[in-house]
Amino acid sequence: MATLAVVGAGTLVSGDLAHPLIEDADTVLCADGVITAVGRAADLAAQVAAADRVLDAAGATVAPGLIDSHGHVTFGDYSPRQKAVDYLEGYVHGGITRTISAGEVHVPGRPRDREGVKALAVAARASFDAYRPGGMRVHAGNVLLEPTLTEEDFAYLARCGVWLAKFGFGAYEKAVDGVEQIRWARAHGLVVMCHAGGASAAGSASLRADDLLALAPNVCGHANGGPTSMPDADVDRLLAESTMALQLIQAGNLRAALRIVGRALEEDALARIVVGSDTPSGFGVIPLAVLKTLVELSALGPLDPARAWALATGNVADVWGLPAGRIRVGAEADLLVLDAPRASAAGTALEAMSIGDMPGISAVVTDGVLRFLASRNTPRATRPATLVR
Structure with missing residues (x-):
């Protein structure tokens, strides 16, 4: 059973329109392509220690793909x-x-x-x-x-x-x-x-x-x-x-x-x-078409970025009946790590979106597998994710 732990999240975006942020959590555990736990690293220490791969978000934002x-x-x-x-x-x-x-x-x-x-x-x-x-x-x-x-x-x-x-x-x-x-x-x-x-x-x-x-x-x-x-x-x-x-x-x-x-x-x-x-x-x-739309809706429209994120994640999953689009136990493990781009006036990915800056993606996970570190299409993230093991 392949396992991945994403730790060190400064912000967790849920993908859920009603509750767009996950409070009191900094860690997401994945096994065989599915999210198995969401919580604090201190409470999930044994599972993190046993994970095959550990991805450190370095205080940045973790969101559903x-x-x-x-x-x-x-x-x-x-x-x-x-x-x-x-x-x-x-x-x-x-x-x-x-x-x-x-x-x-x-x-x-x-x-x-x-x-x-x-x-x-x-x-x-x-x-x-x-x-x-x-x-x-x-x-x-x-x-x-x-x-x-x-x-x-x-x-x-x-x-x-x-x-x-x-x-x-x-x-x-x-x-x-x-x-x-x-x-x-x-x-x-x-x-x-x-x-x-x-x-x-x-x-x-x-x-x-x-x-x-x-x-x-x-x-x-x-x-x-x-x-x-x-x-x-x-x-x-x-x-x-x-x-x-x-x-x-x-x-x-x-x-x-x-x-x-x-x-x-x-x-x-x-x-x-x-x-x-x-x-x-x-x-x-x-x-960057979908991300650009969310940035525009956040910077020019009436939505805060975390709720805007749900329009391209949880809302889509609900309409098409997909088992993805949210960070919650049982959902398919498609995750992003992103942060404010270097030199932005913003301090986080969500703040960057609210002022119209494109956030920097530093890791993409699909099916619980890390696909790459550092996007070739977004600006560099201020706090890039790192693979601990």
């Missing part, structure tokens, strides 16, 4: 859209420990026929099931809905382990023609995301509030634009008239994102807000 709720993966660690290789490993250096596919839209020659659509989703899911680029877990195989799909097709997809679906790229004459497919998908346990806002470069539909309310997906994809945002009144209707999650992305409209968070706070609906990158896209490959 970020979950990109909108990644444009294809096959392998390659983006045909930007002709980039090893980009997913680079995203791990940006603190993203797992990615949820928003549909394998950018596969060259993407099939549109009924059998090809199913085959693509099944193959993409299977190909990433045991492949961890840079240690990242990729939840791939998002079936792109087409009007030719039948209810039995969704039963088949579910039997094959496909649990993600996306509406907005199919050959529907009208958006409401997809209501039945979305109902079937949800009935068979698939989490459905809808494209929202203006059409994208990949040829998506343009969907507004009336469409989304009729379709009733689990998630309104990139509510702040992908890249063109919906009108403010449409977002207000989705908050008031539905329970769907609203996704904010880096490759979207910042003004709209800040407004959506403000409105969610007013409506006590912050648990419905999730964060993703919507990259690689026309905006490029952005390893």
Whole structure:
């Protein structure tokens, strides 16, 4: 049983929106990829002494790894859209420990026929099931809905382990023609995301509030634009008239994102807000996309950084039903060590975020395994983590 102890945390961010900080704790124990204990080093001394690996956070912040709720993966660690290789490993250096596919839209020659659509989703899911680029877990195989799909097709997809679906790229004459497919998908346990806002470069539909309310997906994809945002009144209707999650992305409209968070706070609906990158896209490959969004929401918006962190961790885990996104016993052990960057006016990672500085990531752990010390994409941390043994 492989064990890891992360000790010396000055701050523990929980990933839980209701209780964003873990008080009176500085140590996280992991065994076989799962968090087994959270507490004080003095109380866990025997387990720390027995751990195979000990990572010292040196007084910095320990937080759950970020979950990109909108990644444009294809096959392998390659983006045909930007002709980039090893980009997913680079995203791990940006603190993203797992990615949820928003549909394998950018596969060259993407099939549109009924059998090809199913085959693509099944193959993409299977190909990433045991492949961890840079240690990242990729939840791939998002079936792109087409009007030719039948209810039995969704039963088949579910039997094959496909649990993600996306509406907005199919050959529907009208958006409401997809209501039945979305109902079937949800009935068979698939989490459905809808494209929202203006059409994208990949040829998506343009969907507004009336469409989304009729379709009733689990998630309104990139509510702040992908890249063109919906009108403010449409977002207000989705908050008031539905329970769907609203996704904010880096490759979207910042003004709209800040407004959506403000409105969610007013409506006590912050648990419905999730964060993703919507990259690689026309905006490029952005390893720091999710972290940058959280910094912007913290520095420019109404959220303190620890609560903002939950939008890309615990909230995403809740919406997609993932056993990760929080520092708590039983959760999968995806962890970051981060601190204020060198020369920042801030003293901690959370303080740095609140003034708009990008924190420095000095360690990433996925599945309870230390993947690297010192991110190649963030500034250097003031207090870097060290591997004691």
